[in-house]
Amino acid sequence: MASDKPSTQIIPFAKATEIKRLDTNTYQANLVDSFCIGAVPNGGYVASCILQAAILHGSSRSPSNPQPHVMNAHFEYLNRTEVGPATIIIEDVKPGRQLTTLHATLYQGGSSSSSSSSPTTGKKRLTAYLVMTNLSSFQGITLDTQFSLVPPPLTLTKPNFGLLKQNRDPNWTAIPLPPGFSYIRALQNTKFYIPRAGQVRKSIIDLWIRLSSGERFTDATLGYVSDCWPYVVEAYRPRTEKENEGAAFRHDARHWYPTVVMNVEQKKAAPAGTGGKEGGWEWLRMRVSSKEVRGGRFDLEVLVMDEAGELVVVSNHVGLVLGSERNLAGRGKGGMKGQSRI
Secondary structure (H helix, E strand, O other), X not given: OOOOOOOOOOOOHHHHOOOEEOOXXXXXXXXXXXXXXXXEEOHHHHHHHHHHHHXXXXXXXXXXXXXXXXXXXXXXXOOOOOOEEXXXXXXXXXXXXXXXXXXXXXEEEOOOOOOOOOOOOEEEEEEEEEEEEOOOOOOOOOOOOOOOOOOOOOOOOOOOHHHHHOXXXXXXXXXXXXXOHHHHHHHHHEEEEEEOXXXXXXXXXXXXXXXXXXXOEOXXXXXXXXXXXXXXXXXXXXXXXXXXXXXXXXXXXXXXXXXXXXXXXXXXXXXOOOOOOOXXXXXXXXXXXXXXXXXXXXXXXXEEEOOOOOEEEEEEEEEEOEEHHHHHOOOOHHHOOOOOOO
8 A cells, every 4th residue: 555645766667567477367566656646657657567567478478489579559548546566467369470469457456465376356447458579570571751750849959968967958958847746756757858949839749758767768668658748738838827817727727637548559679788788778759749639638649769760659649638636536545545437
């Protein structure tokens, strides 16, 4: 059970998404408070726990034909998750030599403690379909589509990453954690950098990111990456009380942006560590954009690229704009216990 006081401790991502295999198809995760928005673990972080379980499942499928990469994942958020143990059950829907389809369901509320040898599953919180493969050996036609960001960002210059870590890059600057960030403490796990020249328009956000823990981004982190900055609506926030008139919401309104559906397509595998060099990516570039915000619903397209500008992830979301009281409702003392639907 979570404590009444929210955690502002940085927990390494690998630890926060650690998966224990209980049997052939059953896995256990432990969702941590420091990746929460209010009382609810960030949806992308929970997706990463499922990705980690699927990667473990696919890697052990066959020694001669492992499938350690999630080529595509579709997540549906059925009920709010909570801090604490979670059981993930994976079904092999359609095994294949090149592609295997898995169905995963995350449960909470059962006897899923580490001391239980046969846990009860509890309530369904999230379900996913995942297509497993081996991206390193995947073969076929490759074409240069001349992909580029449209419209182009106002800042085209790639950062000097050494200077950026010190927030001294001339073109990019760090986003400071907002006052009262303990409500959105999932943000503390990532360093975010935006163009000093501003964004090309309010509904488009260009970012560079790195993990606050110093870890490198891996394949399993890409669920969290896809959902780490769903804050397009915040670009429309009035800055002062004087600007509230005519605005869609007040300057002091506190929102929650729960994900209803998220799709994550991985375009390339994380680089392997070779010759003493660490694997994964230290830096990733993102473009987050929304086409329409209407009636408290919004879409997100998230494009994730590596330092060379190559696509790593294409992700699409359906999200909601809710008051923060919906996040905390029904959670009991400390706002951490309930199981009610969004």
